[in-house]
Amino acid sequence: MDIFTAGRDFVRRDARVLERRLFATIFEGADPHGVVDALRGFQNADGGFGHGLEPDKRCPDSLPLDVEVAFDTLLAAGARDDELVRRAVDWLDSVATPDGAVPLCGPAVEGYPRAEHISEWTYQPGLNPTAGLVGRLHKLGVEHPWRDKAGAWCAAELAKGFPEDAHGLHEALEFLEHTGDVDFDRVREWLPKLAHYRGDAADPSYGVTPLQFAPTPDSFWRPLFTDEQLEAHLDRLIADQQDDGGWAITWEPPGPAATLEYRGMVTVGALRTLKAYNRL
CATH class of the missing domain: 1.50.10.20 (Glycosyltransferase)
Known part of the structure; x- marks a missing residue:
C-alpha cells in the first residue's frame, strides 16, 4: 500500500473527528x-x-x-x-x-x-x-x-x-x-x-526538525536550510511511517486515547508536508 493510502486509512480508522474533517478538507476537497x-x-x-x-x-x-x-x-x-x-x-x-x-x-x-x-x-x-x-x-x-x-x-x-x-x-x-x-x-x-533541535535526520530522539520550521517549500523560513538537509528529513519522515499507516510520537501522552489523538494530528501533518514537497 502506498504512503498516502496507508496514512488515509489510519486517519479514517483511528483519528478523532477533527482530524478526519481536516484530512477531508485538505486532501478531498471537503468544505x-x-x-x-x-x-x-x-x-x-x-x-x-x-x-x-x-x-x-x-x-x-x-x-x-x-x-x-x-x-x-x-x-x-x-x-x-x-x-x-x-x-x-x-x-x-x-x-x-x-x-x-x-x-x-x-x-x-x-x-x-x-x-x-x-x-x-x-x-x-x-x-x-x-x-x-x-x-x-x-x-x-x-x-x-x-x-x-x-x-x-x-x-x-x-x-x-x-x-x-x-x-x-x-x-x-x-x-x-x-x-x-x-x-x-x-x-x-x-x-x-x-535544546530539542533535531538537525540530524538520522537522530531518532524527540525534537523539532527543519520540516517543522519549513513545512512547505514556500515557507518563510525555508532559506534557513539546504536542499540536502530537507531531503534527508523528508526521507526520514517517509521511513518513520508505521505499519498501521500512521506516524508515531516520541513522548508519552496521558493514555491510549490521547496517544491515538496525537498520532492522528501528526499523521495529517506528515501527509501535508509530504504533499507540499511532492513526496507523496
Missing part, C-alpha cells in the same frame, strides 16, 4: 466549515479552547495551548470564522499579564490526567506561546488590541536574545515572520545551539 464545526466542540463559553484539543492534557478549562492548536487547525484548513477567533483572543486578553504575555497552560491541568511534561514550567508566561499566537493571528488576518500589545512585548523580549529551546524559537519565528526584523544568518547560526 472547510466542517473543520470549524468540529472545533466549536472544544470552545468554552469564555471563548477559549480546552477539552484536550491539544491531547497531552485532558483538562476542559480554556488554555492558551489549546487556542494555538485551534488557530493552527484553521490555518491548515484554510478556514475563517472571525467570531470564533475574536472570542478566543478576547479570552487571551483576559488572562494575559498587563504586557500581554500568556502561558501555555495553568494549574487547572492538575485536576486531570496529563503528560509528565505538562507541569509548573507551562504556567509561566513566555514567548512560547505568546509569540506564536501573535504570529498566527497575523496569518489569519485578524486584528485585535491584544495582538498589538502582546506583539510589542514579544519584540522587547526578543531584543534581549533568542530563546534557548527549539520550541521557543519556533514560536518566536512565527512572530518575527511578520515584523520585517529578520536576520536569517543569525537564526541559522543559533539553531545548533538550541
